[in-house]
Structure formats: structure tokens, C-alpha cells
Amino acid sequence: MKPVHVGLLGMGTVGGGTYAVLSRNAEEISRRAGRPIAITVAADRNLERIRAMTNGRCRVTDDAFAVVNDPAVEVVVELIGGYTVARDLVLSAIENGKHVVTANKALLAVHGNEIFAAAQKRGVIVAFEAAVAGGIPIVKALREGLSANRIEWVAGIINGTTNFILSEMRDKGISFAEALAGAQRLGYAEADPTFDIEGIDAAHKITLLASIAFGIPVQFARAHVEGISKLDAVDIRYAEYLGYRIKLLGLARKREDGVELRVHPTLIPNKRLIANVEGAMNAVLVKGDAVDTTLYYGKGAGAEPTASAVIADLVDVARAAATDPDNRVPHLAFQPDRLHDVPVLPIDQAETAGYLRLRVADRPGALADVTRILADCAISIDALLQREPEEGEGAADIILLTHVCRERQTLDAIARMEALPAVYGKVTRLRLENLQ
Amino acid sequence: MKPVHVGLLGMGTVGGGTYAVLSRNAEEISRRAGRPIAITVAADRNLERIRAMTNGRCRVTDDAFAVVNDPAVEVVVELIGGYTVARDLVLSAIENGKHVVTANKALLAVHGNEIFAAAQKRGVIVAFEAAVAGGIPIVKALREGLSANRIEWVAGIINGTTNFILSEMRDKGISFAEALAGAQRLGYAEADPTFDIEGIDAAHKITLLASIAFGIPVQFARAHVEGISKLDAVDIRYAEYLGYRIKLLGLARKREDGVELRVHPTLIPNKRLIANVEGAMNAVLVKGDAVDTTLYYGKGAGAEPTASAVIADLVDVARAAATDPDNRVPHLAFQPDRLHDVPVLPIDQAETAGYLRLRVADRPGALADVTRILADCAISIDALLQREPEEGEGAADIILLTHVCRERQTLDAIARMEALPAVYGKVTRLRLENLQ
Numbered sequence: 001m002k003p004v005h006v007g008l009l010g011m012g013t014v015g016g017g018t019y020a021v022l023s024r025n026a027e028e029i030s031r032r033a034g035r036p037i038a039i040t041v042a043a044d045r046n047l048e049r050i051r052a053m054t055n056g057r058c059r060v061t062d063d064a065f066a067v068v069n070d071p072a073v074e075v076v077v078e079l080i081g082g083y084t085v086a087r088d089l090v091l092s093a094i095e096n097g098k099h100v101v102t103a104n105k106a107l108l109a110v111h112g113n114e115i116f117a118a119a120q121k122r123g124v125i126v127a128f129e130a131a132v133a134g135g136i137p138i139v140k141a142l143r144e145g146l147s148a149n150r151i152e153w154v155a156g157i158i159n160g161t162t163n164f165i166l167s168e169m170r171d172k173g174i175s176f177a178e179a180l181a182g183a184q185r186l187g188y189a190e191a192d193p194t195f196d197i198e199g200i201d202a203a204h205k206i207t208l209l210a211s212i213a214f215g216i217p218v219q220f221a222r223a224h225v226e227g228i229s230k231l232d233a234v235d236i237r238y239a240e241y242l243g244y245r246i247k248l249l250g251l252a253r254k255r256e257d258g259v260e261l262r263v264h265p266t267l268i269p270n271k272r273l274i275a276n277v278e279g280a281m282n283a284v285l286v287k288g289d290a291v292d293t294t295l296y297y298g299k300g301a302g303a304e305p306t307a308s309a310v311i312a313d314l315v316d317v318a319r320a321a322a323t324d325p326d327n328r329v330p331h332l333a334f335q336p337d338r339l340h341d342v343p344v345l346p347i348d349q350a351e352t353a354g355y356l357r358l359r360v361a362d363r364p365g366a367l368a369d370v371t372r373i374l375a376d377c378a379i380s381i382d383a384l385l386q387r388e389p390e391e392g393e394g395a396a397d398i399i400l401l402t403h404v405c406r407e408r409q410t411l412d413a414i415a416r417m418e419a420l421p422a423v424y425g426k427v428t429r430l431r432l433e434n435l436q
Numbered sequence: 437m438k439p440v441h442v443g444l445l446g447m448g449t450v451g452g453g454t455y456a457v458l459s460r461n462a463e464e465i466s467r468r469a470g471r472p473i474a475i476t477v478a479a480d481r482n483l484e485r486i487r488a489m490t491n492g493r494c495r496v497t498d499d500a501f502a503v504v505n506d507p508a509v510e511v512v513v514e515l516i517g518g519y520t521v522a523r524d525l526v527l528s529a530i531e532n533g534k535h536v537v538t539a540n541k542a543l544l545a546v547h548g549n550e551i552f553a554a555a556q557k558r559g560v561i562v563a564f565e566a567a568v569a570g571g572i573p574i575v576k577a578l579r580e581g582l583s584a585n586r587i588e589w590v591a592g593i594i595n596g597t598t599n600f601i602l603s604e605m606r607d608k609g610i611s612f613a614e615a616l617a618g619a620q621r622l623g624y625a626e627a628d629p630t631f632d633i634e635g636i637d638a639a640h641k642i643t644l645l646a647s648i649a650f651g652i653p654v655q656f657a658r659a660h661v662e663g664i665s666k667l668d669a670v671d672i673r674y675a676e677y678l679g680y681r682i683k684l685l686g687l688a689r690k691r692e693d694g695v696e697l698r699v700h701p702t703l704i705p706n707k708r709l710i711a712n713v714e715g716a717m718n719a720v721l722v723k724g725d726a727v728d729t730t731l732y733y734g735k736g737a738g739a740e741p742t743a744s745a746v747i748a749d750l751v752d753v754a755r756a757a758a759t760d761p762d763n764r765v766p767h768l769a770f771q772p773d774r775l776h777d778v779p780v781l782p783i784d785q786a787e788t789a790g791y792l793r794l795r796v797a798d799r800p801g802a803l804a805d806v807t808r809i810l811a812d813c814a815i816s817i818d819a820l821l822q823r824e825p826e827e828g829e830g831a832a833d834i835i836l837l838t839h840v841c842r843e844r845q846t847l848d849a850i851a852r853m854e855a856l857p858a859v860y861g862k863v864t865r866l867r868l869e870n871l872q
Contacts, residue, residue, distance in 0.1 A: 001762070021584055021726045031651055031774040032583045034762060129581075135727035137581025145565075145573025147468045148457055148747030215467055273709055273733060290457045291571035291744035294734030297709060298727060308727035311584030323759040326437070326470060338467040 001035035004318040007073035007098075009064045009089060010080040011044040011053060014103055014130070017303025018077065018310045019053060033315045043067045068093040075317055077310060078102040087111050094118045094126070099321060101313040103130035103306055109204035112211070112218035116331040123325045127313035132205045133158050133282045135305030136298040137312065142212045142286060143333040149288025151213040153253040155435055158205040160280035160300045161196035162228050162248040164188045166265075167278045170236050170245070176229060188280055198227035199248060199263040206250030209284070210261050214254050214342060215334030219261065222344035226264035235357060235428060238399045239267050242383055244355075245275040249433065258345040267355050267401075267432040273297075274435065285435060293436075350407045353382065353432040356400040358417060359424040362389045366422035370398065373420075377413040379405045395424055401432060437471035440754040443509035443534075445500045445525060446516040447480040447489060450539055450566070453739025454513065454746045455489060469751045479503045504529040511753055513746060514538040523547050530554045530562070535757060537749040539566035539742055545640035548647070548654035552767040559761045563749035568641045569594050569718045571741030572734040573748065578648050578722060579769040585724025587649040589689040591871055594641040596716035596736045597632035598664050598684040600624045602701075603714045606672050606681070612665060624716055634663035635684060635699040642686030645720070646697050650690050650778060651770030655697065658780035662700035671793060671864060674835050675703050678819055680791075681711040685869065694781040703791050703837075703868040709733075710871065721871060729872075783843055789818065789868040790838040790846050794853060795860040798825045798832050802858035806834065809856075813849040815841050831860055837868060 008015055022029065022037055030036045041059040043066070044050045050060045061067065068076055068089050076093040078100060080086050086107050093100050094115070102108070108115065108128055119126045129139045133156065142151070157163050161183060168179040180197065183189035195201045207220040228248050239246050249266040252259060268275040273295055277283040282300025287293045299305035320328045330336060360366045367386065374381060380403040389396040402410070414427045444451055458465065458473055466472045477495040479502070480486045486496045497503065504512055504525050512529040514536060516522050522543050529536050530551070538544070544551065544564055555562045565575045569592065578587070593599050597619060604615040616633065619625035631637045643656040664684050675682050685702040688695060704711040709731055713719040718736025723729045735741035756764045766772060796802040803822065810817060816839040825832040838846070850863045 017726075025584060025586055025726070028586050029584060031770045032579075032766070034766075034771045135724075136730055137577050140576060140581045141573050143468075144752065145576045145748055146744065147751045148461060148465060148744045150461055150464050273712060276709060276712065288571075288744065290453075290461070290740040290747075292735050292741060294572055294732070296730070296732060298730035304726040305728060308582065308584045308724065311726075312581055315583045316580065319759075319763045319765065322763045323755075327755045327758045329755065330468070330470075334467045335470045 003036040003038035004314065005038055005040040005072055005074045006077055006314065007067035007070055007075070008039050008042040008077045008079070009067055010078070011042055011050045012079065013303045014306045014310065015044070015079040016053060017307035018079065021304055021307045021311060029311065029315065033318050035318060037311065037314050037318065040072055041067050041070060064089055065092065068096060068098065073098060074321070075099045075101060075314060077314070078104060081106070083107055083110055090115055091118055094122050094124055097122060097124060099125040099317045101127045101310055101317060103310060105131040105201070105204040105208060109207040109218060109220040112208070116336070119331065120336050125317050125320060125328060126331055127317055128208070129313050130306050130309035132208055133284055134298065134300040134302065135308040136282060136284065136296045136300065137309065138209070138284045138296045139212060141296055142209065143329055146286060146288050146291060149290045151254065152287040152289060153251065154206070154209045154213045154284065154286050155249055155251045155274070155433065156206060156209065156282070156284035157247050157274065157277050158250050158282055158284065158300060159196055159202040159248060160282060161189045161193065162202070163277065164280040165197070166228060166246060166248065169233050170240065173233060175233050176231055197229050199225045202248060202250045203263045206252055206261065206263060209250070210252035210259060212333040213252060214259055215332065215339050216259060216342045217339055219344045222261065224262040224264070224347040224350070228265050231265050232428065235430060238357065238385065239355065242385060242399070242401060243270055244268060244432070245270050246430065247275065251433065255345070258343040260350050261344045262347060262350060265430055267430055268435060272435055348407045351404050352407070353404045353434065354402040354410050355430040355432050356402065356414070357428040358398050359395050360398050361422040361424065362394050362396050363422065367398065369420050369422060370417055373413050373416045374402065377409045379403065379409055379413055439472040439474040440750065441474055441476040441508055441510045442513055442750060443503035443506055443511070444475050444478040444513045444515070445503055446514070447478055447486045448515065449739045450742045450746065451480070451515040452489060453743035454515065457740055457743045457747060465747065465751065469754050471754060473747065473750050473754065476508055477503050477506060500525055501528065504532060504534065509534060510757070511535045511537060511750060513750070514540060517542070519543055519546055526551055526562070527554055530558050530560055533558060533560060535561040535753045537563045537746055537753060539746060541567040541637070541640040541644060545643040545654060545656040548644070552772070555767065556772050561753050561756060561764060562767055563753055564644070565749050566742050566745035568644055569720055569732070570734070570736040570738065571744040572718060572720065572732045572736065573745065574645070574720045574732045575648065577732055578645065579765055582722060582724050582727060585726045587690065588723040588725060589687065590642070590645045590649045590720065590722050591685055591687045591710070591869065592642060592645065592718070592720035593683050593710065593713050594686050594718055594720065594736060595632055595638040595684060596718060597625045597629065598638070599713065600716040601633070602664060602682060602684065605669055606676065609669060611669050612667055633665050635661045638684060638686045639699045642688055642697065642699060645686070646688035646695060648769040649688060650695055651768065651775050652695060652778045653775055655780045658697060660698040660700070660783040660786070664701050667701050668864065671791070671866060674793065674821065675791065678821060678835070678837065679706055680704060680868070681706050682866065683711065687869065691781070694779040696786050697780045698783060698786060701866055703866055704871060708871055786843045787840050788843070789840045789870065791866040791868050792836040792838065792850070793864040794834050795831050796834050797858040797860070798830050799858065803834065805856050805858060806853055809849050809852045810838065813845045815839065815845055815849055
């Protein structure tokens with residue numbers, strides 16, 4: 001059969017990886033797809049780079065808009081990133097009747113509703129497996145593999161940079177700042193690491209996963225986002241002592257009254273497989289009512305793992321392009337006219353178990369005061385650890401694990417504890433998920 | 437859109453689960469599929485059972501052949517099992533131009549080439565996600581999610597019964613016989629457990645995974661199959677001491693000269709996520725050249741997890757039925773005219789690391805004789821553990837971990853060791869895979 005003609009936008013890490021894998025595995029891929037996947041034209045601001053890379057085997061240009069307007073191009077692969085030019089390019093490609101494959105989570109988390117609506121109207125596909133968890137085929141698993149299920153929740157370690165930093169903090173007993181510096185030296189963290197360490201990248205991804213899990217529009221602006229930059233190494237140690245690991249978890253949970261959508265450092269029982277995902281690896285845990293929990297694990301970033309997802313999308317597009325749009329897998333897993341406008345709940349309505357660390361005067365009644373406050377706020381204690389004060393310290397750390405309760409109850413209890421004369425300074429609070 | 441009309445054959449555990457999930461999640465499923473999935477007729481030998489289950493909401497019959505000949509049926513779901521009647525039913529359904537969804541790994545591992553050829557000829561789909569690893573969408577991941585990759589190997593814990601037994605043996609320090617009896621009491625093992633404990637079920641599954649990973653015909657008869665019934669609890673303890681878990685692993689590896697296809701008890705480093713898959717859970721690890729290793733984990737059996745896979749296939753079939761067969765995902769992942777007839781290698785050409793346990797006289801030179809034999813056979817030693825003999829024993833256990841070598845070298849070395857006067861009885865040998 002005739003080749004699929006692809007226009008590639010952006011020949012950086014992922015673009016270069018995509019080009020390399022498509023070239024190296026051309027035969028294997030066409031044995032599967034039934035036709036070759038051919039890069040017809042590639043665009044990059046750095047013409048020298050793409051000339052060197054493609055070596056005359058495809059046309060090159062530094063004008064990305066020329067590619068989306070090129071009549072020879074059937075599928076545009078957008079690997080430029082960002083919200084602005086990428087949005088214009090993707091919308092232009094759609095307008096021109098071209099299918100789009102993209103790894104751009106930021107773009108889809110922020111402008112996804114507009115982009116998917118445009119694609120739907122024009123009858124083209126926007127495929128985005130590479131936008132979440134790199135090489136792990138989690139979008140396919142959720143949209144197709146688990147289509148029999150009511151999805152109850154999705155929880156993922158979906159940012160490799162932060163997971164690498166957390167692993168280093170735990171393994172080496174170092175601070176966040178030290179671990180970040182190490183990650184930057186090794187290339188696991190960027191010079192400006194904000195998007196990763198503040199949880200924004202993970203929030204983009206869990207926003208997309210929530211939409212395809214529950215059939216709701218993309219609602220990034222309503223996600224609750226906390227990163228790991230304020231995490232204290234001491235809490236990693238206490239969590240370990242109590243049988244937990246701390247991970248930056250993206251979590252989307254369906255409730256009767258809405259959807260919880262949040263990213264924050266989270267204690268997870270170390271018996272769970274996902275708690276043992278270390279280094280820059282990613283993993284996503286999905287709970288469906290029929291299948292129960294399934295886990296998907298692999299490399300969440302990097303040139304070739306991400307290329308693996310981009311190319312899988314290209315093969316899917318090659319197959320689906322010829323079909324009636326009504327028979328394609330819908331962008332957000334559910335038919336566009338049957339998305340539910342379920343609200344994303346504000347964080348103060350979230351329900352989670354918790355971890356509290358407070359510094360308490362070493363005198364009678366201090367612990368009684370603290371536990372009385374929890375009882376008054378209707379919060380049950382699951383575990384309690386009081387460290388013996390070091391000599392001459394006069395104060396002790398108390399660590400409490402609490403049962404599931406509303407965010408508001410926890411904040412109320414913390415405010416009351418901090419008002420106690422026997423409690424010194426701020427109460428450290430982390431969330432805990434059992435993931436069962 | 438109009439419903440998809442399904443004929444369901446067999447209303448046992450999986451059939452009942454499929455009916456239950458399709459009923460319970462009807463709205464969620466049709467929101468995804470764009471049309472309802474309707475059970476039009478269900479067949480079971482026990483008419484009372486299906487009447488009670490379906491309660492007048494679909495036609496029932498005790499004649500499965502009436503279903504495959506029913507003009508109203510578009511898709512036949514075969515959940516009867518076995519090689520004989522199931523084969524006739526599936527081939528008849530195909531002949532009648534109906535798509536087939538099946539959970540029957542035995543049927544496909546043994547008669548898959550015939551069945552897929554018939555389906556190809558008639559232009560219908562035979563979908564089999566439920567045949568491997570229950571609710572885990574591993575067939576979809578391999579055939580579609582990883583289509584960019586040259587798959588190097590696939591390794592799976594794909595039989596829940598044996599994994600449950602091995603977990604019990606390790607946790608409780610009990611023998612195989614005790615663990616099997618416990619598994620039977622709890623319903624994790626059947627009254628006649630042969631298919632599970634002797635590795636046959638796992639071999640059916642890894643045979644199918646090998647075909648879709650490498651694009652080769654189904655070759656069950658050439659798989660090497662060893663179960664766990666001869667496994668001694670002492671080896672689980674020694675393996676643990678050396679940092680390994682013993683799992684019944686199905687393994688398919690592509691080599692220059694052919695494919696290794698084998699099922700046997702296997703030592704796996706306990707740092708690997710897959711080594712920590714306990715109880716009746718399943719997990720499959722896939723190594724692709726672009727994506728590196730990815731892992732898929734979940735329930736490998738049970739009514740609703742398996743139903744989850746059956747129904748996902750039904751949704752896929754509902755979508756793909758209207759498309760040109762050339763644009764569908766090929767049954768064995770690769771286009772049928774582009775399967776490679778790569779040979780499955782005989783077990784004596786397998787290459788693995790190994791674990792050897794031998795009982796050696798407590799006298800000078802015994803260990804030197806053993807290690808000399810390994811050197812003569814060009815086998816490198818990776819680790820060695822010699823247990824201090826108990827008082828009055830006069831003999832000690834020696835445990836050796838060896839580097840990767842050919843099966844033949846290992847067997848040769850074992851024969852020579854067993855001929856040594858200082859070695860008592862047989863040498864216990866297990867294979868070891870690093871899975872990296």
C-alpha cells in the first residue's frame with residue numbers, strides 16, 4: 001500500500017528520536033502497519049541540524065507553517081512544545097484536514113477542548129499517546145483496553161524528574177536542594193525546573209488522564225497543584241519508618257458529587273508496587289470496577305521512549321484515517337456528544353488520609369491536647385509516632401497518620417493545633433493515599 | 437447508532453461476568469463505543485442457569501451451534517474453553533462471516549494458525565485480549581501500543597495459580613504440596629491442577645505473546661514447558677538469601693538465530709518490580725528497542741477482570757467491523773503475508789544464567805573439583821554460597837549462581853559434577869533471568 005506522508009515539526013530530542021526510530025525500524029513498522037510511514041518533510045529552526053540528521057532523505061524547512069499547509073502532508077507530528085505557536089500550528093493543520101500527532105501535554109491540558117472540537121468538526125484525528133507517561137501506552141489502555149469499566153480513580157507517578165529527586169532524597173538522605181542540583185547535573189532536571197518540581201507538568205498529564213478516564217472536558221485550570229520543593233527530608237524518613245514512601249502523585253478520582261483532580265506529594269504504603277517505582281521511571285495505576293487495579297510502568301521521557309508513543313499513534317492514524325470518523329476511538333475516550341460536564345471539586349472538598357508532623361513541648365498533656373483536637377474535628381488516628389526528645393531538647397516530634405477525612409477538617413485541626421501553646425511552629429501536613 | 441448483536445457461548449464464570457458487566461456498565465460502554473453492545477442470544481448447557489441469569493432480557497438456548505448459525509448474531513463470544521467443540525464453533529462462526537471474541541488460550545495456542553487463516557480469508561476478526569493475562573490489556577499494548585519497536589523479549593507471570601502457590605511457599609515456608617492444597621481450598625487451584633502447575637497454561641499464553649511480539653506463527657508444540665511441582669522450598673529460601681525470588685516465568689526472546697520460547701521456574705532479582713508481584717496477580721514485562729522495558733500488571737483471571745478484556749474486544753470489533761479489513765490491526769500484530777517463519781529454538785540452545793544446588797562432602801578439595809568443572813565448561817560463577825554443615829552432617833550445601841551460558845554447557849557441567857565422588861545425589865538446577 002502507499003506510504004503515509006508525515007510532516008514532522010521540531011527535531012529536538014523527541015523529534016530526533018522519532019526520526020531515528022522510524023528509520024531504524026522501518027521494515028518492522030511497515031510489517032505491522034501494512035504500509036510505510038514516510039517522513040516527507042521536517043521543520044526545525046535549526047536547518048543545519050535537520051540537514052545533518054535527515055541527510056537528503058526528506059525535504060527540510062525552517063518554516064513550520066509551510067509543513068501544515070503542504071498538500072503532500074497527511075499527518076502532522078507536532079513536537080515543538082509550548083502553548084502559542086504550537087496551538088496555531090495544530091489548529092492550522094486541523095483546518096487543512098490533516099491528522100495530528102502530538103506529545104504536547106501543556107497544549108492539550110490548556111487548549112484541549114478547543115483543539116478536540118476543531119478536530120471533531122473537521123473529521124480528523126488528534127492523537128496524543130506521547131503526551132502522558134512517554135513510552136507507556138496508558139492513553140490506549142484507558143481509552144480502549146479498559147473500555148468495559150467504570151473507572152473509579154487513576155493515580156500516577158507521571159513526572160520522572162521529581163521521582164528521580166525523591167528517590168535520591170530517600171536513598172542518600174539528602175535535601176531537596178541537593179537532590180535537585182544532582183538531577184540538573186545528570187540532565188534529569190532542566191536549568192529552570194519549575195514546571196517539573198512544582199507539579200505543573202504532572203498536572204497537565206493527570207488532567208488529560210482524568211478526561212479520558214471519566215469522559216469529562218479537559219479542566220486543567222481547576223486542578224490542585226503542589227510540587228515537592230518544600231518537602232523536608234525528615235518527612236521522607238518518618239514516612240519510611242511508618243512503612244510508606246513519598247511520591248509526587250497525580251490523582252483523579254470520581255466521586256458521586258464530582259471529580260477530584262490533584263497533584264501533591266503523597267505517602268503510599270511501601271507494599272504497593274507503585275511505591276517501588278524509583279528513579280526517573282513512570283507508572284500509572286488505574287482502578288476500574290470490573291478489572292480492579294491495573295498498573296502500567298515504563299520510561300516516561302527520553303528521545304526513543306517518547307518516539308515509541310509518537311510512532312504508535314502514527315500507525316493508529318494510518319489505520320483509522322480510512323475509516324468513518326464515527327467508528328474511530330473518540331479523542332477523550334467517550335463520544336463527544338456524550339461527555340459529562342462533571343465538576344472538578346475544589347481542593348477543600350477533597351477526601352484523603354493524612355500525615356501530620358508537629359513539634360510539641362515535652363510536658364504532660366501536650367499529646368492529649370493534640371489528640372483531643374483531632375477527636376473534636378472527627379478525625380480518626382491511624383498511627384502515631386512520638387520520638388523521644390534528645391537530651392536538653394525539651395520538645396519532641398509527633399507524627400500522626402489520620403484516616404480519610406475532608407480537607408476542611410484537616411485544615412481546621414491544624415489551625416487549632418498551631419494555636420496550642422505546647423505546639424511549636426507550623427504543623428507539616430502531607431496527604432496519604434492507600435491506593436487499594 | 438444501532439446496537440452490536442452478540443451471541444454468547446458459555447455462561448460459566450467468565451460468561452456470567454461478561455453478562456453482568458455488560459448489563460451494569462451498559463451506559464458507560466455505549467458512551468465510549470457510540471452504540472450499545474447487546475447480548476442477543478446466550479447459549480449454555482445449563483438452561484436453568486442462563487434463564488435465571490438473563491431473566492428474559494435475551495434469548496437463551498442450549499445449542500451453541502444455533503448461535504453461530506443465527507443470522508441475527510454479528511459477533512460470537514466463545515467462552516466455552518477446550519480444543520474440540522470450541523474449535524468447531526469458532527470455525528463455523530468465521531465461516532458464517534461472524535467476528536469472534538474468545539478467551540480461549542488453549543484453542544489459539546494449538547489451532548491459532550488455522551483459525552487466523554480462516555478469519556483472514558473470510559475478512560472477519562478473531563479478538564483474544566482475554567486469552568492472555570485476564571484484564572491486563574497486554575495484547576493491545578504489544579500489537580498497537582508498542583508497534584514502533586523491535587521487541588527483544590517478553591517475560592510474564594501469566595498464571596495466577598502458580599504465582600499464588602509460590603508466594604505461599606515463600607511467605608509461610610511451606611512445601612509445594614501444602615501450598616497447592618491451600619490454593620485448592622481457596623479456589624485458586626482446580627481439583628485437577630495439572631494445566632496450571634505444570635506450566636501448560638502459561639505456555640499457551642507465552643506462545644501467543646511470542647507470535648504478536650515477533651510476528652511469527654503460533655508454535656505451541658515447540659515451547660519448552662516446566663512447571664513448579666518439583667520445586668523444593670529450600671531453593672526458595674536460598675534464592676531469597678541471594679537476593680532473588682523464584683517465579684514461574686513465561687519467556688519469549690528473539691535471537692539472531694531464532695526465538696526462545698520457554699516456561700519454567702526462574703530466579704529474578706528481587707529489585708525488579710516483577711519479582712514483587714505476589715499472590716494470584718499477573719504481570720508482563722516487555723523489552724522493546726525504542727521504549728526499553730515496560731510492565732503491565734493486574735488480575736490475570738476471575739469473572740470480571742476477564743470480562744473487562746472480552747468487552748474491550750467487543751468495543752474494538754464494533755468499531756473495526758465497518759472498516760476495510762486491510763486497515764484493521766492484524767491478528768498476530770504483523771500483516772499475515774509478512775509473518776516471518778523464524779524457528780523456535782530447541783531448549784538445548786537456550787541461553788540463561790543458572791542456579792545450582794549440590795550437596796558436597798565436607799572435605800578438602802570438594803569445592804575445587806566443582807569449580808574446576810565449571811571452568812572446564814567455560815561457565816563463569818556469579819555468586820557462591822556454601823552453608824556451614826550442621827554438626828555431624830559431614831556434607832554441606834553449595835549454591836552457585838552462574839553467568840549466562842548455553843543450556844548444553846550447564847547440562848554437561850551437571851553431569852560431570854554428579855559423577856564426582858564428593859557430590860551426593862542429584863544437582864538441583866534452576867534458571868535465572870536478570871530481565872534488564
